[in-house]
Amino acid sequence: MAESYRRSRWSNGLFVVPYLSVFLTLLVFPLGWGIWLSLNKVDLFGGERFIGLKNYARVLSDPIFGQAVKNTVIFVGVSVPTLVVLGLFLALALNKTTKGSSFLRGVFFASSILSVTIVTLIWRIVFIPNDGLMALIFEYFGWQPIGFLSTTGWSLFSVGVATVWWCIGLPMMLFLAALQQIPKDLYEAAALDNTSRWRVLTRITLPSIKSTIMLVAIIQVVMQFQLFGQAQLMTNGGPAGSSRPIVMYIYEIGFLRWDIGMGAAASQILFLIILCAAMLQYWVSTRKEETDA
Amino acid sequence: MKKLLLGTTAVGLLALAPLANANTTIELQRFFGACEAEYGKVTDVSAAVGECGIITALVNKFEADNPDIDVNVTTVEWPGYDQLNAQLASRSAPDVVSMHYSAMSDYQSRGLLVPLDKLLKDQNIKPSDFTNAAISSVTKEGKIYALPFDNWTMLFHVNNNLMKKADLMKSNGKPVLPSSSDELFAQGKQFKDATGKPYLVQITANETAAYARIFYTLMMQQNSKFFADPSRIDLSGKDAKAALTLMKDIMDKGLSTKNMDYPAAVAGFANGQGGIAVNGTWLIGSYDAQSKQADNPLSDGYSVFPVPQFFKQKDATYADGHGWVVPRGNRDEEKMAAIGKLFKFLYDNDYEWARTGHLPTVKAVIDSDEFKSLPHRSDIAKVAKTGQALPAQVLRQFAIQDILGEELGSAISGNKSIDDALETAQYRINDLLENI
Numbered sequence: 001m002a003e004s005y006r007r008s009r010w011s012n013g014l015f016v017v018p019y020l021s022v023f024l025t026l027l028v029f030p031l032g033w034g035i036w037l038s039l040n041k042v043d044l045f046g047g048e049r050f051i052g053l054k055n056y057a058r059v060l061s062d063p064i065f066g067q068a069v070k071n072t073v074i075f076v077g078v079s080v081p082t083l084v085v086l087g088l089f090l091a092l093a094l095n096k097t098t099k100g101s102s103f104l105r106g107v108f109f110a111s112s113i114l115s116v117t118i119v120t121l122i123w124r125i126v127f128i129p130n131d132g133l134m135a136l137i138f139e140y141f142g143w144q145p146i147g148f149l150s151t152t153g154w155s156l157f158s159v160g161v162a163t164v165w166w167c168i169g170l171p172m173m174l175f176l177a178a179l180q181q182i183p184k185d186l187y188e189a190a191a192l193d194n195t196s197r198w199r200v201l202t203r204i205t206l207p208s209i210k211s212t213i214m215l216v217a218i219i220q221v222v223m224q225f226q227l228f229g230q231a232q233l234m235t236n237g238g239p240a241g242s243s244r245p246i247v248m249y250i251y252e253i254g255f256l257r258w259d260i261g262m263g264a265a266a267s268q269i270l271f272l273i274i275l276c277a278a279m280l281q282y283w284v285s286t287r288k289e290e291t292d293a
Numbered sequence: 294m295k296k297l298l299l300g301t302t303a304v305g306l307l308a309l310a311p312l313a314n315a316n317t318t319i320e321l322q323r324f325f326g327a328c329e330a331e332y333g334k335v336t337d338v339s340a341a342v343g344e345c346g347i348i349t350a351l352v353n354k355f356e357a358d359n360p361d362i363d364v365n366v367t368t369v370e371w372p373g374y375d376q377l378n379a380q381l382a383s384r385s386a387p388d389v390v391s392m393h394y395s396a397m398s399d400y401q402s403r404g405l406l407v408p409l410d411k412l413l414k415d416q417n418i419k420p421s422d423f424t425n426a427a428i429s430s431v432t433k434e435g436k437i438y439a440l441p442f443d444n445w446t447m448l449f450h451v452n453n454n455l456m457k458k459a460d461l462m463k464s465n466g467k468p469v470l471p472s473s474s475d476e477l478f479a480q481g482k483q484f485k486d487a488t489g490k491p492y493l494v495q496i497t498a499n500e501t502a503a504y505a506r507i508f509y510t511l512m513m514q515q516n517s518k519f520f521a522d523p524s525r526i527d528l529s530g531k532d533a534k535a536a537l538t539l540m541k542d543i544m545d546k547g548l549s550t551k552n553m554d555y556p557a558a559v560a561g562f563a564n565g566q567g568g569i570a571v572n573g574t575w576l577i578g579s580y581d582a583q584s585k586q587a588d589n590p591l592s593d594g595y596s597v598f599p600v601p602q603f604f605k606q607k608d609a610t611y612a613d614g615h616g617w618v619v620p621r622g623n624r625d626e627e628k629m630a631a632i633g634k635l636f637k638f639l640y641d642n643d644y645e646w647a648r649t650g651h652l653p654t655v656k657a658v659i660d661s662d663e664f665k666s667l668p669h670r671s672d673i674a675k676v677a678k679t680g681q682a683l684p685a686q687v688l689r690q691f692a693i694q695d696i697l698g699e700e701l702g703s704a705i706s707g708n709k710s711i712d713d714a715l716e717t718a719q720y721r722i723n724d725l726l727e728n729i
Contacts, residue, residue: 043729044382045403058728064721129498129552130561147552150498152708236499240703255375256692257725258399 038264044255055265065266067241068249069273071156075227075245076277079160079167080220086164087171087216092205094172095179105176112169116229123162124149124234155235155243162230167223171216178212179205214285218278225274246270317631318363320387323348324371338645343579347649355638362631372396374691377620381405386620388632392439394430394614395683395690401433402688407619408436409636412629416637427654430682431616439616440636442643443574443651446612446676447506447600450562450570450580454594459487459568467672468596474539474603481548484568492548494567497705499554501698504540507571507600508701509611511536513681514604523686524726526693528719534711539603541705565590571600574673577650581668597650597669599676612680614654652677688729696721 038055042048059065090108094101111119126133127148138145148158182205190200206213228247231237237244237252250270254263326345333349335341336357341350352364367387369376374396380386381400392400400406413420420428420437427441449470456468461480463469471477481492496503512519517532527533543549550558550567562570563583570576577597584595602608617639619632639646640655644664647653658664665671683690697718704714 041728043403044378045405058724062724063717128554128557130557130566145552147498149554150552150706152706234499236501238499238501238699238702239706240708241699242708251375252692252695255378256695257689258378259725259728262728 034264034267037261038268040261042261043258044260045258051261055262056269058262059266059269064241064244065246065249068244068246071241071243072225072227072245075156075160075163076221076224079163079224080217082160082164083167083171083220083224084213084217087168088175088213090168090172091175091179092201095176105172108172109169111166114166116166117233119162119166120230120233123158123165123230127158127234149235150239152239152242155239159227159230159234159243162234163224163227166230167220171220174212174216175209178209182208210285214281217285218281221277221281222274225270225277246273316361316363317627318365319389319628319631319635320365320367321352321389321635322367322369322373322377322387323391324369324373325391326371327368338642341645342582342648344575344649347578347645351639351642351645354642355635358638359631359634362634364635372691381620384622386622388619388622388624388628389635390618390620391442392616392618393691394439394441394616394685397431397438397616397618398433398685399688399690400618400620401438405621406438407621408438409440409619410437412619412633412636413437413440415630416633416640418637418640422640422656423654424656424659424677426612426677426680427614430614430685433685439618440639441654442615442617442639443646443649443654444612444614444677444680445574445651446610446680447503447510447571447573448577448673448676449598449600450572450576451596451598452562452565452568452570452591452594453596454590454592455488455490455565455568456484457594459484461568468598470598471601471603474542477601477603478542478546478548481543481546485548488568490565491550491567492569493543493550494553494558494562494570494572495543495549496553496555496558496572497544497549497702498552498557501695501702503555503571504698504701504705505694506611507540508536508697509683510600510609511539511603513609513611514602514607516606516609520684520687523684523688526719526722526726528715533715535604537701537704537711537715540701541711544705563589563591574650574652577669577673578648581650596672598672599679608675608679609681610676610679612676612682615651652680689725692725693722696725 037048039050039052040048041051041054094105094108114122124132129135129145129147129150132148134148135145146154148154186204186208187200190204195203226247227245228251231243231245231248232251235243237248246266247270250263250266253259253266325348328343328345328349332341332346332353334353335346335350336353338347338350338354341347349366352366356362356364372393373391377386377390386405397406418440420432423441424444426444428437430444431437431439431441451468451470453462453466453468456462459480461469461484469480471480484490484492512532515532515535517530519527519530519533521527544551550561553561558570558572559576561567562572563580570580580591580595580597583589584591584593586592600610617636624632643653643655644658644661647658647664648667650669653659653664659677687693700709700714700718700721703709703717704711709717
């Protein structure tokens with residue numbers, strides 16, 4: 001028995017074939033094909049012609065792409081910390097075994113199950129001028145109305161609010177799961193020492209869930225860099241492109257202008273940006289851990 | 294065992310029997326909105342109102358008249374070309390698709406549309422049955438690529454009740470409309486002072502098409518040849534600056550609603566939030582129906598006119614149209630015959646479609662008494678002559694419209710200077726056209 005366990009046979013590799021075939025077909029092949037397309041002048045319906053890195057040069061010299069990158073970085077820079085902090089706050093507040101907190105967990109998670117279309121419809125009703133909720137509130141107080149979806153600055157903010165409302169469920173649940181893994185005796189010991197609640201939070205709770213904080217941050221960075229539906233449906237990227245994210249730029253180039261080669265080049269650049277952001281996040285977190293040690 | 298085999302075979306054949314007698318199914322993909330709740334079962338086309346209502350009732354009626362043909366309708370968000378592109382790229386395009394004339398060259402030039410000459414001939418539909426404007430819009434390289442369904446343009450939809458308050462009605466019951474930009478500002482101010490409401494109801498948020506269409510109209514009124522070369526746009530002249538300056542001045546002087554997207558602008562005019570809606574032919578039927586009901590802002594007070602001539606050079610307005618195309622794909626003769634029947638039905642019912650407000654494409658309908666007796670048609674009749682499209686050789690007209698609309702919007706809202714917006718629009722559009 002022990003011998004057969006140790007013996008390595010090539011046929012054992014067959015066990016990973018089902019996974020590998022799916023992985024290669026659905027991930028590696030499309031990635032490779034995407035890179036190949038980005039090196040070609042090609043539209044949606046064929047006509048491939050190899051042009052080297054020209055598509056990359058066109059994307060990088062396009063001021064609209066620069067604006068989309070800036071919009072997306074600002075969006076990620078604001079929405080991810082908000083999601084992490086708000087998710088953590090909700091998890092801490094609802095980390096109880098009462099019926100009320102169970103109900104509220106359901107309420108806060110409920111938005112996550114909605115499709116982007118429903119989410120944007122709801123927030124359109126909130127932000128739309130004249131008859132929208134915000135317009136009515138502003139009118140009630142006699143304030144000057146704001147075009148939340150059609151004013152530079154406010155449009156990206158409005159997309160951000162809808163996104164945080166939509167995405168808050170997952171961070172909250174991940175934090176709740178992590179909080180429930182912390183041994184109770186740590187809190188009991190702290191209580192015996194009459195430790196303040198702030199000290200318990202900063203010395204016990206947060207250090208115990210730091211790997212989850214990093215996980216949530218990386219997941220959200222990757223997700224929010226792919227912002228698309230909310231921006232397209234709420235603001236169509238406007239006004240003046242001030243809420244156009246990178247994915248919307250790729251969509252416009254690929255599907256409205258039919259320039260698949262240039263769209264693929266922009267996709268590869270987005271892939272690199274997300275990879276770098278996630279790696280940076282990981283590096284910062286692990287470096288801090290080493291320093292602490 | 295033998296019995297079991299025979300039994301199984303018999304059951305299998307019985308199960309397949311309905312397939313043998315199955316109806317021919319046409320997959321039809323269209324914009325014009327969804328209204329299944331209101332019109333899902335309606336087959337009396339004359340009872341339907343508005344684009345969505347009439348096309349839904351037309352398809353229902355066709356199915357009722359042709360029990361051997363099913364029409365599966367997929368409604369796409371306007372204009373739906375990104376979805377069609379994905380379907381064509383994956384070789385799963387529907388059988389019949391609604392398409393703007395301005396988008397057809399993109400698809401025809403890549404061999405993505407089926408020529409319809411034979412299909413129309415088999416149904417005894419002759420090219421000469423259609424208006425010259427319509428048939429020339431769908432004819433490419435000597436072949437017909439769509440059933441022309443309508444022509445449309447942007448119009449001034451007028452709330453006469455509010456115009457009356459502003460003392461802008463003539464003795465013949467028609468509103469006073471501007472015939473120059475100076476008159477536009479004077480009348481707009483008079484209207485605003487009297488009613489406290491903006492003179493124009495415009496779509497200024499979350500859409501680019503409205504800006505581009507009005508800009509094209511203003512350019513055409515200056516007889517501008519901004520697409521003299523169909524592969525390059527020229528926005529460097531005084532004409533482009535004059536057109537955009539007029540559009541910006543309207544906004545800066547507070548003569549227009551602000552921050553309204555398309556649905557808000559349509560509802561805003563219906564709710565009496567402004568005097569004149571700058572919107573398309575397709576709303577005539579709905580607004581006219583509203584004006585015939587009591588106790589609403591348009592009651593007995595709706596009229597509609599072409600966009601006035603603001604520049605002396607030419608009386609012109611930008612026009613486009615809708616047609617039905619058949620994307621490339623493998624279809625048997627039976628299905629093509631069913632599509633032919635559907636097209637003949639739509640051709641025969643061009644009058645019903647014209648009730649939306651669109652201009653009919655069938656000459657016999659235009660000449661008919663029933664069409665002439667439709668309300669407001671005499672007021673807008675001249676657009677048949679003044680309507681003008683971009684040159685058919687200009688590709689990617691929808692992508693161009695998006696770029697242009699975005700840049701015009703930037704200037705109008707003050708995010709960019711007029712010169713900067715026009716320069717950027719020209720650069721972006723020419724970059725697009727150079728790289729097709």
